[in-house]
Amino acid sequence: MSAARLTGLTVGIDLRRGRASAVVDVLDDVHLDIPAGRVTALVGESGCGKSLVAAALSGLLPPGSRVHGTVHVGGRQVRCDDERAWRALRGRHVGSVPQSAATSFTPVRTVGSQLAEICARLRSDRTPEHLCAAMALPAGVVDRYPHELSGGMAQRVAIAAALAGRPGLLIADEPTSALDPDNAAVIWRLLGDAASDGAGVLVITHDMPSLLRAQVCDEVAVMARGTVLSQAPLSDALGSPDPYTQALLGTVLV
Incomplete structure (x- = not known):
């Protein structure tokens, strides 16, 4: 069962300068599934679009964004620009x-x-x-x-x-970025507990070493240049031959 799912999500932002207008795709054909009861880590280099994925799943994309594809939360399709629907979802269904x-x-x-x-x-x-x-x-x-x-x-x-x-979906964006290792371990454990209670947990992080030490991560989705390249169980991601994935997770493979 999915707590949330993105299917073919493409998001363009209009970078208007004076009378000139240019739409730039910041997310490109993103497919991502966040299973209920599991912790999914979304990883990728800075600027690849991870926080915009979180924004799409929270109904917080920049005003005027041009969106194609679908967003499902708790089995319900939600338009990215339907603020009334998102107000009802935030907190009760999306934390x-x-x-x-x-x-x-x-x-x-x-x-x-x-x-x-x-x-x-x-x-x-x-x-x-x-x-x-x-x-x-x-x-x-x-x-x-x-x-x-x-x-x-x-x-x-x-x-x-x-x-x-x-909420059935919990999104945590870099939740351990300013914490020491002991506090980071506590945060990962609490997020793992939320998944054990049935929530689908999406963590956006550069701190994979401490997440893996906490042993609560179930799946890894890898992003680059505005799209999700792969999503796989943790064991498969750790054994991936892809150089980019190895670079993201390499600090725990030595």
């Missing part, structure tokens, strides 16, 4: 973990009050305290302000917020 968790929260309100607002909006069956406990955070964290959290704690709060509505 997102931002790269910079500390700046994703309002600085003048406590963590608990912000989580409580998210829980109320999504009609969650969990309280901020339950969510923080599930993230192995100390009980008093709900009374802290975002600037009082360490990087690892802020990232765990961001995951708690993303999971408040029990």
Whole structure:
């Protein structure tokens, strides 16, 4: 069962300068399947389109994007420009973990009050305290302000917020980029737990060594120049003879 699927997705952005107009394809015939209950890593060099894939799966493509192909979330096809549909999907069906968790929260309100607002909006069956406990955070964290959290704690709060509505699809964009190895391991374990609970988890990362050490990755999708070159189970990706894939995963193959 797929938590989400992209089929032949091509996205063009109009780079208008004055009266001149030129549409540039930033995603080109992307095919990607995110199975429920599994962690899929999306890897590729910087600028290849990984974050735009996340945007397409969240209904956050740049305004005016020219889109061909289909996006399915939870078995439902959704037009990329249907903002009303995406507002209904975000949080309850699609959860997102931002790269910079500390700046994703309002600085003048406590963590608990912000989580409580998210829980109320999504009609969650969990309280901020339950969510923080599930993230192995100390009980008093709900009374802290975002600037009082360490990087690892802020990232765990961001995951708690993303999971408040029990989404079927969880997208994490570079969730360990600013964390030390111990905190990175905790984040990968929590994302693996989300997959074990049934969510399809898509992680966009350059940190494959720590992800593989955590032993929670199930599949690897490889991107280059705006398209997905391959998607395969982890064992197949690690044994791939493709030089580009080897370069992306090579630090764990020596």
